[in-house]
Amino acid sequence: MKAKLLFTIILTFLSVSLSKAQSWVQNDAVWHYDYYMTGYGFYKVSLGNDTIIAGRTCQRYITEKHQFFPQPGNVFVAGPVVDYPQRFTSVSGDTVFHYENDTFYTLFNFGASVGDQWVINDNYSHFNCDSVSKVKVIETDVLTINGTSRRAIRLTTIEGSPKGIEGWVVENIGPIDAQYLFPTDRACYDSTMIVDFETHNFKCFQDTYTNLYNPSGVDCEYLKNHAGIQEQTSSIFKHYPNPVNGVLKIEFKSNGNHEVKITDLKGKTVIQEYSTNEKAEIDLSRMLKGVYFIHVINEQQEYSYKRIVKL
Incomplete structure (x- = not known):
C-alpha cells in the first residue's frame, strides 16, 4: 500500500514537471x-x-x-x-x-x-x-x-x-x-x-x-x-527643500537647456519639464505622498539624479 502511494506521488510529480517543461x-x-x-x-x-x-x-x-x-x-x-x-x-x-x-x-x-x-x-x-x-x-x-x-x-x-x-x-x-x-x-x-x-x-x-x-x-x-560606469560623485544640480510639500526649487550648475523629470519608485514619469534658466520651480502639491527621484540632463548630456520625499 505504501509503495503504491509513493509511486502515485512520484508519478504525479513527474507529470506536473513534464507538463510545465512542455509548455x-x-x-x-x-x-x-x-x-x-x-x-x-x-x-x-x-x-x-x-x-x-x-x-x-x-x-x-x-x-x-x-x-x-x-x-x-x-x-x-x-x-x-x-x-x-x-x-x-x-x-x-x-x-x-x-x-x-x-x-x-x-x-x-x-x-x-x-x-x-x-x-x-x-x-x-x-x-x-x-x-x-x-x-x-x-x-x-x-x-x-x-x-x-x-x-x-x-x-x-x-x-x-x-x-x-x-x-x-x-x-x-x-x-x-x-x-x-x-x-x-x-x-x-x-x-x-x-x-x-x-x-x-x-x-x-x-x-x-x-x-x-x-x-x-x-x-x-x-x-x-563591462561598460564604463561612472559613479555619481558630483551632481549637476541642487534642490530644496527636501522633504517637500509644495514647490520644489532646483538650481543648475551650468547655463543652458535642462530636462527635468520626476519619477516614482516604479520608474514612471509623473512630471517632465524643460528649463532654459539657471533655476526651476516645480509645484509638487498635487502629487501623492511618497519617495520620488529627480532626473536632470543638461545640453552636454550629463546626467544626475537625486531622491526626494513628498510630504
Whole structure:
C-alpha cells in the first residue's frame, strides 16, 4: 500500500514537471530584456515562490529595472534600480495565462493556429485606443533552440489595442524579438501626436530545462558588468527643500537647456519639464505622498539624479 502511494506521488510529480517543461518555464527562470528611451538599461525578471490566486497555482515574477544614462567620454552613470510590481501567470496545457485587473487573460497559446485571436486585456485604454487589447497569430513554426525543438507562434497586435505583443514567442522561453515578456503599451493616435514608449529587445533566458539561451552572445548584463560606469560623485544640480510639500526649487550648475523629470519608485514619469534658466520651480502639491527621484540632463548630456520625499 505504501509503495503504491509513493509511486502515485512520484508519478504525479513527474507529470506536473513534464507538463510545465512542455509548455512554459521552470521555477528558476530568469529573463533579460534590454530597453531604450531617455536612457539605456535592462529589465531582469526572475521567478519567486509560487502562490495561489483564485484557486490556481501561479508563478510569481519579480522585476528589476536597471537604468544607465550615457555621459561624455563613452561612460554611463548608473541610475536607481527600480523594483516593479509583481506579476503572475498560470499554465493549463498549451496556454499561459497572466493575471491582471483581478482577471486571468490568455497570454500565449502554443497550440494555436494561424488566424487565432485572443484578448490579453479588456480594462485599459489610452491615446484614443479601445479598452480591449487583442493579439492574432500570423505564423507558426518549430524552432530548434539549444538542441531542443520548440513550438513557436508569431503574434501581432490587433489595431486599436492599447496593449500588445509583437513577434515570435517560443514555448519554454517567451518573446524573443523586440518585445518584453508581458504586453506593452501601444498608441492609437494620429500624425499630430508624439508619444514615446520604451523600445525592448530580448537579450537572454535561462532555466534548468533550457540552460542559457543568449542569441546575441553579449553579456546579459553588459552595461552593469563591462561598460564604463561612472559613479555619481558630483551632481549637476541642487534642490530644496527636501522633504517637500509644495514647490520644489532646483538650481543648475551650468547655463543652458535642462530636462527635468520626476519619477516614482516604479520608474514612471509623473512630471517632465524643460528649463532654459539657471533655476526651476516645480509645484509638487498635487502629487501623492511618497519617495520620488529627480532626473536632470543638461545640453552636454550629463546626467544626475537625486531622491526626494513628498510630504
